[in-house]
Amino acid sequence: MTTGTIEHALRELVLANRILAREGVIDDFGHVSVRSPADPNRYFLSRSRSPEIVDLADIMEFTLEGEAIDGQGRRPYAERALHGAIYMARRDVNAVTHHHARAVLPFTVTDVPLKPLFHMASVIGQEVPLWDSQPEFGDTNMLVDDLAKGHSLAKALGKNPTALLRGHGAVCVGASLREAVFVSIYMKENAELVLAARHLGELQYLTPGEIGQTGDMLRSQLAQSRSWEYRVARAGFRGL
Numbered sequence: 090m091t092t093g094t095i096e097h098a099l100r101e102l103v104l105a106n107r108i109l110a111r112e113g114v115i116d117d118f119g120h121v122s123v124r125s126p127a128d129p130n131r132y133f134l135s136r137s138r139s140p141e142i143v144d145l146a147d148i149m150e151f152t153l154e155g156e157a158i159d160g161q162g163r164r165p166y167a168e169r170a171l172h173g174a175i176y177m178a179r180r181d182v183n184a185v186t187h188h189h190a191r192a193v194l195p196f197t198v199t200d201v202p203l204k205p206l207f208h209m210a211s212v213i214g215q216e217v218p219l220w221d222s223q224p225e226f227g228d229t230n231m232l233v234d235d236l237a238k239g240h241s242l243a244k245a246l247g248k249n250p251t252a253l254l255r256g257h258g259a260v261c262v263g264a265s266l267r268e269a270v271f272v273s274i275y276m277k278e279n280a281e282l283v284l285a286a287r288h289l290g291e292l293q294y295l296t297p298g299e300i301g302q303t304g305d306m307l308r309s310q311l312a313q314s315r316s317w318e319y320r321v322a323r324a325g326f327r328g329l
């Protein structure tokens with residue numbers, strides 16, 4: 090493991106923060122993490138700061154239990170347990186985003202399903218499970234702020250790429266940081282499309298077979314690199 094690999098991962102994490110802000114997936118709240126390429130039992134996540142202004146100096150390293158390796162007095166996000174618990178449960182996951190994209194919120198509080206409506210959104214998975222903190226934890230501040238809630242959420246997520254949090258938002262995961270960002274953007278856009286199309290008539294979602302084949306294609310290196318380059322440029326970092 091070279092220092093360059095870590096530096097690359099941290100730089101991409103800063104870009105991921107800026108991209109998700111630019112695309113309106115996260116705003117003053119929400120966050121994105123990446124598993125350490127040097128140690129699968131650690132992950133990187135910004136200190137508690139709005140993603141649009143996250144810089145390299147804000148990135149902190151955590152154990153999967155959420156302990157900072159070298160905190161330097163920086164205050165972490167309250168909801169880091171969400172990241173650690175998912176990394177513990179899912180060895181295939183190397184990046185996690187958590188957002189409150191407003192278009193997704195209606196699907197967390199109604200029985201209208203959020204399923205892929207267009208090909209680019211096949212990556213959100215065939216079914217998007219809903220995690221509700223109320224039955225297990227009662228009235229809370231709605232945050233996933235300890236490992237008990239993190240484990241409960243990870244269980245609801247199961248093997249899926251996305252999950253909804255009732256009255257709160259969503260989590261998206263990926264085998265890579267680029268993939269988690271890709272899934273997050275298309276989850277939001279798919280939600281917008283479902284909200285628009287349902288007023289026009291009955292919805293026809295992608296079939297499970299279409300979701301499988303299209304998802305495999307979109308998770309390929311070629312598609313991921315192409316999308317990432319575009320998002321980097323749109324976020325204002327073209328050529329950097």
Ligand SMILES: [Zn+2]
Nearest residue numbers: 168187257258
């Ligand atoms: Zn949240």
